[in-house]
Amino acid sequence: MYLHGTSKINDKGHLEIGGCDVTDLAQQFGTPLYIVDEELVRQRAREYVEAFKASGFKFQVAYASKAFSVMAMCAIAEQEGLSLDVVSDGELHTALQAGFPVQRIHFxxxxxxxxxxxxxxxxxxxxxxxxxxxxxxxxxxxxxxxxxxxxxxxxxxxxxxxxxxxxxxxxxxxxxxxxxxxxxxxxxxxxxxxxxxxxxxxxxxxxxxxxxxxxxxxxxxxxxxxxxxxxxxxxxxxxxxxxxxxxxxxxxxxxxxxxxxxxxxxxxxxxxxxxxxxxxxxxxxxxxxxxGRSMVGDAGTTLYTIGTSKDIPGVRKYVAVDGGMTDNPRPALYQSRYEAILANRANEAIEETVSIAGKCCESGDMLIWDLELPKSESGDLLAVFCTGAYNYAMASNYNRIRRPAVVFVKDGQADLVVKRESLHDIVVNDVIPARLQKSALAN
Structure with a gap:
């Protein structure tokens, strides 16, 4: 088991990130949940800055915000002396709303x-x-x-x-x-x-x-x-x-x-x-x-709740989670591979090989093929590592699934930086033209 940054297994056998037990995070914020190890993000930023200072060159280290663009990340980039890349009016607006210094923004x-x-x-x-x-x-x-x-x-x-x-x-x-x-x-x-x-x-x-x-x-x-x-x-x-x-x-x-x-x-x-x-x-x-990726990628973990499973004897066992390609499209797009553990039973012995399926109505909604785990049960928590880059950034509302919340964790404190989308958020931009409304159809 390879753990990044401040991640560790605590004495309860639970995954802990930034001093926070992820089972507590699941109860407080729900799942799926993006968890960002703030200390590791800052460590990566400082590694770049210190390496360039040692080189003697004038430099700018610009965080590529396309990897993960939220206002809280812009705030960290500013505090660590980084510049910022944007590639759209949305990313630029995010930076401006966060108060990022405009002279350090590259478009x-x-x-x-x-x-x-x-x-x-x-x-x-x-x-x-x-x-x-x-x-x-x-x-x-x-x-x-x-x-x-x-x-x-x-x-x-x-x-x-x-x-x-x-x-x-x-x-x-x-x-x-x-x-x-x-x-x-x-x-x-x-x-x-x-x-x-x-x-x-x-x-x-x-x-x-x-x-x-x-x-x-x-x-x-x-x-x-x-x-x-x-x-x-x-x-x-x-x-x-x-x-x-x-x-x-x-x-x-x-x-x-x-x-x-x-x-x-x-x-x-x-x-x-x-x-x-x-x-x-x-x-x-x-x-x-x-x-971008090297600044935030391994600082991110996505936490899911396991739901159903399907065992096909002699073929494969599918274990489904409450997220999938809507919060992580990279396996479908790039055949990207990930490692994961049962976050609430991290010390238990491996008993089976399963494949982690998402909940979207797509055969291709698969997060991990052939993952070794303890025998999982409905309600267990699955932590998928290295999801800090191009996961939240590429998330969608396919099947009208709500995008997850994002929390930053550091020194035992968990701070919500992106709220979980509500059902209201899903329809907030929908408009029914007058000719399609019930009163018009009745006439």
Missing amino acids: HGNNKTPDEINMALDANIGCFVVDNFHELALLNALAGEKGKKVNILFRITPGVEAHTHDYISTGQQDSKFGFDLGNGSAKAAIGQALELPNLEILGLHSHIGSQIFEVEGFRMAVDKVADFAVSIREEFGLTFKVINLGGGFGIRYVEGDTPLPLGEYVAAITNAIKVKFNQADFPLPEIWVEP
């Missing part, structure tokens, strides 16, 4: 709408990461209408493909994101931007994938980005001040996952930049990175 996305851009301009955010030629012209025009000059990074695709799932590989040439280095579009975009009066070019952004367990891909990306930066200086006289290497740093979900210590990723990136840029007699840039 990503391959299809920012005019309304989103105007919202970000009005908020005076720190930087836009420009993804395509349409956005380049639109951002310049909208900034001009407001009499503003805005900072930008160019998102480029360096042609480096990390070892990861096809759906979340983004650094290779065939990608919906960014300006391509290989076909000349990145150089053309910079030439165009230099003619636009309302844009201030800070530098380049590159992201090569997700759940990466090695550093070679980052070194290759640095090589390509540095060579491109040198060529731009030679052709246009422009010296980039910022190089953003994105995120993608892996975490341990299951046995066999082998992420590196966060400091090793940082050391590999900073060392590669130092060597490459010094060789080119290029001023060392400020380095930005964008961890």
Whole structure:
């Protein structure tokens, strides 16, 4: 049994996180329940910041809020000295409502709408990461209408493909994101931007994938980005001040996952930049990175209540929980794997192998295949680990199932940071047109 952060098994044989017995959390907040180990989140943030401070580079560590965007997480990011990435007006609004410092907000996305851009301009955010030629012209025009000059990074695709799932590989040439280095579009975009009066070019952004367990891909990306930066200086006289290497740093979900210590990723990136840029007699840039999953992923645990089971002799035993693909779509989307335990009987001997089914009306609503557990009973609590990233963020109301509550736990205290959705919340935006209302139909 591998336990992350402050998680442990207490003397009652119950899972405890942040000093809180999860059986107590289930009684207080209900299930399904997202539990976030606040101390582990802060520890991850500090590991990044301390590693960059040791490197001697100027830097920004920007939390990629797409992994888990709630106001309380924005508050932690601010307190730990992080910057913040957003990719929609909803994520931007969340950050603004949390009072996050606007100059440390970076706006990503391959299809920012005019309304989103105007919202970000009005908020005076720190930087836009420009993804395509349409956005380049639109951002310049909208900034001009407001009499503003805005900072930008160019998102480029360096042609480096990390070892990861096809759906979340983004650094290779065939990608919906960014300006391509290989076909000349990145150089053309910079030439165009230099003619636009309302844009201030800070530098380049590159992201090569997700759940990466090695550093070679980052070194290759640095090589390509540095060579491109040198060529731009030679052709246009422009010296980039910022190089953003994105995120993608892996975490341990299951046995066999082998992420590196966060400091090793940082050391590999900073060392590669130092060597490459010094060789080119290029001023060392400020380095930005964008961890999301590695900041919050293993700090999250989802707690379920077991309900029914179905034993097919000689085939499989299904054990169903009160959540599923609505609170964790990743197994269905990416075939993602997880580890789990009976949280209320954690010390008992393993007796059977079961598969954990969700409650949605979908054959594909399976959370874990072939999980070894003590013999489970209806009412037991199942804790699924490493659900802090892309679980709440991707949750849905499929089958009109309500999204769970989220609690932060630390030093024996549990704080509700997202309320459980109510049945009223499910229908609050529904509208029945007059022609469909009972009175109209009766006539």
